[in-house]
Amino acid sequence: MGHDIEPMTELTLNARDDEQQWFALAKPALIRLPDAALNGETALAALDPDITPLAALFVRNNGTQPRIDSARAEDWRLRVEGEVDRPLDLTLRELRSRFPVSTLTAVIECAGNGRSFFEPPAEGLPWSLGAVGCVRWTGVRLGDVLRAAGVKASAVYSAHEGADRRIGQPERAALSRGLPIAKALAPETLIAFEANGEPLPALHGGPLRIVAPGFPGSAWQKWLTRIWVRDREHDGEKMTGSDYRVDGAVIEDMPVKSLITSPLEGFTLRAGETLRMRGHAWSGHIPLASVAVSADGGATWLQAELAPAESPFAWRRFTAEIGIVAAGPVALMARATDARGVSQPLGNARWNARGYCNNRVHRVEGLAV
Ligand SMILES: Nc1nc2c(c(=O)[nH]1)N[C@H]1C(S)=C(S)[C@@H](COP(=O)(O)O)O[C@H]1N2
Ligand SMILES: [Mo]
Numbered sequence: 074m075g076h077d078i079e080p081m082t083e084l085t086l087n088a089r090d091d092e093q094q095w096f097a098l099a100k101p102a103l104i105r106l107p108d109a110a111l112n113g114e115t116a117l118a119a120l121d122p123d124i125t126p127l128a129a130l131f132v133r134n135n136g137t138q139p140r141i142d143s144a145r146a147e148d149w150r151l152r153v154e155g156e157v158d159r160p161l162d163l164t165l166r167e168l169r170s171r172f173p174v175s176t177l178t179a180v181i182e183c184a185g186n187g188r189s190f191f192e193p194p195a196e197g198l199p200w201s202l203g204a205v206g207c208v209r210w211t212g213v214r215l216g217d218v219l220r221a222a223g224v225k226a227s228a229v230y231s232a233h234e235g236a237d238r239r240i241g242q243p244e245r246a247a248l249s250r251g252l253p254i255a256k257a258l259a260p261e262t263l264i265a266f267e268a269n270g271e272p273l274p275a276l277h278g279g280p281l282r283i284v285a286p287g288f289p290g291s292a293w294q295k296w297l298t299r300i301w302v303r304d305r306e307h308d309g310e311k312m313t314g315s316d317y318r319v320d321g322a323v324i325e326d327m328p329v330k331s332l333i334t335s336p337l338e339g340f341t342l343r344a345g346e347t348l349r350m351r352g353h354a355w356s357g358h359i360p361l362a363s364v365a366v367s368a369d370g371g372a373t374w375l376q377a378e379l380a381p382a383e384s385p386f387a388w389r390r391f392t393a394e395i396g397i398v399a400a401g402p403v404a405l406m407a408r409a410t411d412a413r414g415v416s417q418p419l420g421n422a423r424w425n426a427r428g429y430c431n432n433r434v435h436r437v438e439g440l441a442v
Contacts (some may be wrong), residue, residue: 099276102129109240110134110247111276114203121334121354123135123383123390124178127269127381130159132276133183133204135311136247139236139296141275149280151264153304158223165266165280171221172213177261177286179386180207180355184289184317184324184400187431192421195428202332202435207353207388212265215300216258222344224254224302231257233283233294239310249309250292250317252285253325254302261286261386263272264297286386287357289324289429291317319425327357327421328432329411331364331391334407340439344400352435354409355388356381362412364391369403370436377407397441405437 087382103113111134119129147166154160163171185197186204219231232251239245256262263284266273273279278295285292291311301307311317317324331354342348354364361382365374397403410416422431 099274100128100132103132104201104203106200108198110136111138112198114200115206117332117334118337120203120206120332121351123207124269125208125250126197127208127271127274127277130206130208130238130277131183131204133290134146134237134247136237136239138276140357141279141296143275143279144267146272146280151281151300153218153222153300153302155300156225156228156304156344157219157302157369158225159221161218161222163218168213168264168281169266170369172217174211174213175263176209176211177263177284178207179261179284179286180205180208180329180385180388181284181290182327184291184327185427187422187433188428190431190433191424191428193424194371195424196426197428201314204290207355208268209270210263211267211270211400212263212281212284214260215262215264215283216222216260219257219300219302222302224258227278227304228254228302229305229398230254230303230307232301232303232309233297233298234301234309235278235294236296237300246310248291248292248294248311249307250312251303251307251309252283252288252292256285256288256325273380288324289317289327291324315427317429318427319429324429326359328430329356329359329361329415329417330354331409331417331430331435333405333407333435336437338437338439340437342397342403342439342441344397344441346397346441348395348397349392350377350395350405351390351392351414353388354391354407356409356411359411359413359415360385361389361432362410362414364407364409366391366393366395366408367406368395368397368403371406374408400441403439403441405439406434408434
């Protein structure tokens, strides 16, 4: 592990901080990150299912966790304005009844996932590999809502505001990001109000959040209150400077990646046994093409089996069987390649000061006895 992580137990919490208690009760399995805001990642064992249970999905908050009255979720209001012909003011109930509702399975991944493996260390929350999950999202298409408002020719960016605030600065938004207008109008981009068939939990942005498959999690605005269609790239909180940018450009596509979910670090097996290896592989807008696996630290590789994807933005299960003949250390690796022939880096991913998009191959070590 690249950093110190402690399993979250009630003992580690300050009993007077009810936000922390809420987090512990709602997310007992998450590994809390050292931050004033609620941030926790999923242990790899819990990422093995094809669909990540909401109880295990990572949480990334830049600021406060808004208090949401879930009994009144249907009354949640969304304002749509800016470069549109007809500004809209809609409740969740109206969104649901006025627009077609659809469900899409998609990976959500924080741009900082894997940051703690950068060498030299990069600045930011020290995520290991668990700031990712694959969820069935239900909502209306952002594009349908924008078209109902009438997108003007001057529209360049869909800017999004949420209900959370900077910790200690209630007048300031915690985060306000957006999407290039083409992505906002793309059929896969949703305003979601359900996840895995349940009302969207408040920890994941309920009642309403943006779902922007292929984009980093930062673009998936939570607790959505306002859509401001703009005639330029948005410049809201954490949209400017070096936040969620590499080489000055906003991150708009997540790289090809894979994760071994079984066996886990420290496994043992008998020499002569067949090792069954499995995990998930995914990519952003460029489809995943293949996954190769190695059981000898990268000296030899074989193609893994890839299960069909539930949707173009869902992750795909890979499986492989490898005969481990000799006793001794076993170093497993998985390496995904996208349809353009780009593969995960075997060593360091391209270093950047903020530590985004680390897709270096996942290595899991064990022992044959
Ligand atoms: N309003 C708001 N939306 C937000 C954030 C936030 O801090 N505030 N964090 C973003 C980031 S950086 C990520 S990775 C995802 C995390 O979503 P999750 O907490 O549901 O896993 O939400 C995004 N949406
Ligand atoms: Mo993120």
